[in-house]
Amino acid sequence: MNAINIVHAPQRTKFPPLQPPENALAEIIVVANQKGGVGKTTTAINLAAAIALLKQETLLIDLDPQGNATSGLGFDKRQFTPSAYNVLVELLPIEKTIKGTVIPTLFVCGSGPELVGAEVELVPALARESRLKGAISAVKDRFKFVVIDCPPSLGLLTINALNAANKVIIPIQGEYYSMEGLAHFLDTINKVKEALNPSLELEGGVLTMFDSRMVLSNQVKQEVEKYFGKSIFKTIIPRNIRLAEAPGFGQCIFQYDPRSRGAEAYADLAREFLARRGIQDPVSDAKPENKPAEKIS
Numbered sequence: 001m002n003a004i005n006i007v008h009a010p011q012r013t014k015f016p017p018l019q020p021p022e023n024a025l026a027e028i029i030v031v032a033n034q035k036g037g038v039g040k041t042t043t044a045i046n047l048a049a050a051i052a053l054l055k056q057e058t059l060l061i062d063l064d065p066q067g068n069a070t071s072g073l074g075f076d077k078r079q080f081t082p083s084a085y086n087v088l089v090e091l092l093p094i095e096k097t098i099k100g101t102v103i104p105t106l107f108v109c110g111s112g113p114e115l116v117g118a119e120v121e122l123v124p125a126l127a128r129e130s131r132l133k134g135a136i137s138a139v140k141d142r143f144k145f146v147v148i149d150c151p152p153s154l155g156l157l158t159i160n161a162l163n164a165a166n167k168v169i170i171p172i173q174g175e176y177y178s179m180e181g182l183a184h185f186l187d188t189i190n191k192v193k194e195a196l197n198p199s200l201e202l203e204g205g206v207l208t209m210f211d212s213r214m215v216l217s218n219q220v221k222q223e224v225e226k227y228f229g230k231s232i233f234k235t236i237i238p239r240n241i242r243l244a245e246a247p248g249f250g251q252c253i254f255q256y257d258p259r260s261r262g263a264e265a266y267a268d269l270a271r272e273f274l275a276r277r278g279i280q281d282p283v284s285d286a287k288p289e290n291k292p293a294e295k296i297s
Helices: 040-053 084-090 113-121 128-137 156-164 182-195 215-231 241-249 261-275
Strands: 027-031 058-062 098-100 106-109 145-149 167-173 201-208
Touching: 027 040, 027 156, 040 058, 040 106, 040 145, 040 167, 040 201, 040 241, 040 261, 084 113, 084 128, 113 156, 128 156, 156 182, 167 182, 182 201, 201 215, 241 261
Parallel strands: 027 145, 027 167, 058 106, 058 145, 167 201
Antiparallel strands: 098 106
């Protein structure tokens, strides 16, 4: 497949008035797994970036208190205000938190350490499981896709995301423990579907950090394919040092190294994701950004 390249644009600081895309409203995709260290945030960032680079207006919501999706796109998570916390706890309109990125069709609702307190503060709140769903409804006509990065837990933040979502993507690391807890997580998805969100569906699993040289990885691949059946993504994300380095520079993989194996894999994943929706791969006229990366301190 051809690589997706990125063109540099000045970083926006305000939510711009977008024209509603065709066939609005936005489809909401949650990237989640209760197990940490499986490439969840890496997938959320780079899938959202790839979809945006393929000319689909995309909003990435960082619902993880670690704020790695926020810092992974070049923002200081300690100074991203207002943030997802204000949306969930204070009912601030989400459009007041959205910022642009160097990709003209990619926008971010970021988070930071204060989001840790939201889990506790939401416990006595009215309609606590529906705060995010209500907030997103105000901007669903502005985007084609909304991608939500969840914390590696099954608390109120993840429940809010699942209640707001149409589809769930589950990243699965190609290692022994990757299958642990998966049945419990899928059971949680079914419970949310039954009790809160009847439209919630499993989009599929995606293998991440995969090393085809390891016998164990190939065994896990076979088990995952049996488990997910036709819903498993054919695209496999390889273990790639460039994917690990990119967040340290506050860049998605298409900024950091658009010719890397990791960039090619996430480009293919985005194309496969869009193909499931009958969206053809548009011809990109973007050119690579030649500005050298700077390490985030």
